[in-house]
Amino acid sequence: MTAPVVGLVVHVDRPVALDLARRAATWLRERGVEVRMPVDEAVAVGLPEVACAPEEFPDGLDVAISLGGDGTMLRAVDLVYEGGAAVFGVNVGHLGYLTEVESGDLDLVLERLLAGEYEVLERMMIEVVVTSQGPAGGRWWALNEAVLEKVRGRMVRLAVSINGTFFTTYAADGVIVATPTGSTAYSFSARGPIVSPRHRCLVLTPVSPHMLFDRALVLDAEEELGFEVVEDDAVALALDGRDLGTLAAGDVVTCTGSARPARVVAFGPRDFHQILKAKFGLADR
Secondary structure (H helix, E strand, O other): OOOOOEEEEEOOOOHHHHHHHHHHHHHHHHOOOOEEEEHHHHHHHOOHHHEEOOOOOOOOOOEEEEEEOHHHHHHHHHHHHHHOOEEEEEEOOOOOOOOOEEHHHHHHHHHHHHHOOOEEEEEOOEEEEEEOOOOOOEEEEEOOEEEEEEOOOOOEEEEEEEOOEEEEEEEEEEEEEEOOHHHHOHHHHOOOOOOOOOOOEEEEEEEEEOOOOOOOEEEEOOOOEEEEEOOOOOEEEEEOOEEEEEEOOOOEEEEEEOOOOEEEEEOOOOOHHHHHHHHOOOOOO
């Protein structure tokens, strides 16, 4: 079996993650595996010889290993999504809902990785198209959610359309468009529903709505949600925690399920409901 090309994405502010990255890189390179890291992370880990420009990072990559928490995992997915590499996360954070293994299992899963003893699961992504003259303009993707929310004290007003037909104007602190994977993240904290990642759907959840209609909506993944900024107050747009910039009156954001999923490595069966129970500390009785 040909050894994979492996990328490491590291939370540089966590010493444990830096140490794990050094160990993983050394272990893999000793076995003839090509290892690469984004430039800043390679320097922080002390391995500048494996540094790679972010735009070149996904080229020919088989697997990316995220060493951090859920935020690092989301960043790894963003780096490699268009190149099609699979991702798995090693948790050195707190909740670690998206990560596959804990830090103490790293040596074992590296052996299983090289032996091909894993499967690749698919997770729905959101495709986001932004019509704006500002920095957020363009086409983007997210694994968890797209968030439009207020920048200053005033609420945002967004004209919402579904499949090109006007639905209503939301007055709220913000709105979240989440995937099933993201339904346990920000959308959950805003009282949105928890959705099994086996589904394909969009969840529209308002944040502190100033209106009678305050419920989340669950739509088919093929449906199209449109948001137009209807007032001059700036609206911030973030995807998976990455700030893309602010939107102005007349700017439009369109969200729909991406045709191409993210690819996530699993080393065994993943029971979503038991993971949910463990991560949120649900009692046995």
